[in-house]
Amino acid sequence: MSPRKLVGLYPGSFDPVTLGHLDIISRAVKLVDHLVIGVATSPAKAPLFSLDERVAMLRAEAGRIGGRATIEVRPFKTLLVNFAAEVGAQLIVRGLRAVSDFEYEFQMVAMNQRLSAEVETVFLMAAPMHQAISSRLVKEIAHLGGDITPFTTPAVAQALIERSKEQS
Numbered sequence: 369m370s371p372r373k374l375v376g377l378y379p380g381s382f383d384p385v386t387l388g389h390l391d392i393i394s395r396a397v398k399l400v401d402h403l404v405i406g407v408a409t410s411p412a413k414a415p416l417f418s419l420d421e422r423v424a425m426l427r428a429e430a431g432r433i434g435g436r437a438t439i440e441v442r443p444f445k446t447l448l449v450n451f452a453a454e455v456g457a458q459l460i461v462r463g464l465r466a467v468s469d470f471e472y473e474f475q476m477v478a479m480n481q482r483l484s485a486e487v488e489t490v491f492l493m494a495a496p497m498h499q500a501i502s503s504r505l506v507k508e509i510a511h512l513g514g515d516i517t518p519f520t521t522p523a524v525a526q527a528l529i530e531r532s533k534e535q536s
């Protein structure tokens with residue numbers, strides 16, 4: 369009997385992708401055969417980058433991550449557990465940064481367990497140097513003209529600087 373292919377889903381807003389996200393992706397690909405990175409529309413978060421832009425940035429950056437697993441980046445607009453079923457994911461991967469993430473993630477897992485018995489959530493932590501990075505703070509630093517190169521890739525930093533200039 370051939371073993372079942374393990375598919376993971378890493379969902380998020382990725383507005384924009386940071387070294388924190390890429391750290392989690394490079395760990396997640398060690399756990400699964402195929403990783404789907406799901407880019408949520410997240411209208412409530414009023415994203416700085418459009419869904420297409422966020423997907424394109426992630427495709428470029430995740431494409432550089434090596435390893436045994438294959439990686440696919442897909443936008444999604446549906447309920448997370450439904451999207452997990454659609455892509456055949458048995459695992460949802462989330463990153464934990466600090467205690468402050470815990471409450472929200474705890475609630476989300478509890479709700480998703482009620483919505484679907486088919487999918488389990490696993491939490492990963494980034495390396496200490498990447499743990500404190502958040503898209504929100506990186507955007508704030510870029511907007512205020514600070515150096516964002518320690519927090520994201522050169523291409524994303526460039527896109528952020530240009531978008532910040534357009535908006536000011």
Ligand code: ADP
Pocket residue numbers: 379380381382383386387388389392410461462463464465469492493494498499500501502503
């Ligand atoms: P969301 O809107 O779903 O919170 P984000 O793009 O902010 O989307 O984050 C996606 C996932 O990546 C979340 O699980 C978040 O906790 C995780 N994440 C983001 N930055 C980091 C980081 N620096 N270290 C660990 N996990 C992170």
